[in-house]
Amino acid sequence: MTDEELDRVFKALGDPTRRRIIDRLRERPEQSLFELCAGAAADGGVALSRQAVTQHLDLLERAGLVRVAWAGRTKLHSLDLGPLHAAVAQWLRPHL
Amino acid sequence: MRIYVTSVFVADQARALDFYTRVLGFRVKHDVPAGEYRWLTVVSPQDPDGTELLLEPGAHPAVGPYRAALAADGIPATSFMVDDLDAEYERLRALGVAFTLKPKGAGPVRMAVLDDTCGNLIQLVQMQAAPAPAAAG
Numbered sequence: 001m002t003d004e005e006l007d008r009v010f011k012a013l014g015d016p017t018r019r020r021i022i023d024r025l026r027e028r029p030e031q032s033l034f035e036l037c038a039g040a041a042a043d044g045g046v047a048l049s050r051q052a053v054t055q056h057l058d059l060l061e062r063a064g065l066v067r068v069a070w071a072g073r074t075k076l077h078s079l080d081l082g083p084l085h086a087a088v089a090q091w092l093r094p095h096l
Numbered sequence: 097m098r099i100y101v102t103s104v105f106v107a108d109q110a111r112a113l114d115f116y117t118r119v120l121g122f123r124v125k126h127d128v129p130a131g132e133y134r135w136l137t138v139v140s141p142q143d144p145d146g147t148e149l150l151l152e153p154g155a156h157p158a159v160g161p162y163r164a165a166l167a168a169d170g171i172p173a174t175s176f177m178v179d180d181l182d183a184e185y186e187r188l189r190a191l192g193v194a195f196t197l198k199p200k201g202a203g204p205v206r207m208a209v210l211d212d213t214c215g216n217l218i219q220l221v222q223m224q225a226a227p228a229p230a231a232a233g
Contacts, residue, residue: 032170034209038202050169072211073167074196 001090009087012063018056029078104173105154106214109136112151115213119191163215172219181206181222
């Protein structure tokens with residue numbers, strides 16, 4: 001993993017909303033943007049605009065933590081913990 | 097001022113008429129020839145004098161990109177209210193309707209999303225019972 005790739009993973013984790021998105025996708029993979037936003041509303045927490053969630057998803061996708069697949073005409077997001085495991089093994093674990 | 101009609105774009109009005117009446121259960125309110133298309137509206141049998149849904153031809157070039165972008169993000173074109181979401185879900189599934197989102201809670205409502213086979217995602221919503229008011233003093 002390059003430093004850039006490590007940066008992207010740790011930056012992706014450095015935001016409470018993105019960590020919550022990761023939690024939600026772990027509970028249930030293959031969610032559309034609409035479903036993720038509806039889940040945020042159901043949490044009773046701060047409502048998030050679709051635009052905000054889109055930007056968070058883009059950042060998670062660039063870090064490789066979220067994968068996109070198409071179901072018909074709808075884009076579904078799922079978690080990929082590969083880059084997280086790699087980042088932990090390469091940099092975090094030596095310090096633990 | 098009142099909202100008397102709202103609309104969804106449909107790829108094929110005849111197909112839409114079948115889906116919105118036979119499958120969803122709405123009734124035709126107006127069906128008037130309009131050039132090569134029809135002024136075609138349906139209403140809920142529970143509210144025949146209520147707001148009409150116009151099944152609007154989707155031939156305009158803006159409709160394709162608009163609907164593709166909504167569908168990509170799973171966003172419904174419109175939303176209908178039902179009394180019993182689970183019962184509607186079972187009834188519609190038995191009729192072969194595809195759901196992109198099974199019934200789930202979302203704050204004050206429960207909802208599901210189906211594909212209307214005419215190019216739209218449609219949300220069904222059931223209001224949750226209001227929580228009991230807090231006991232006084």
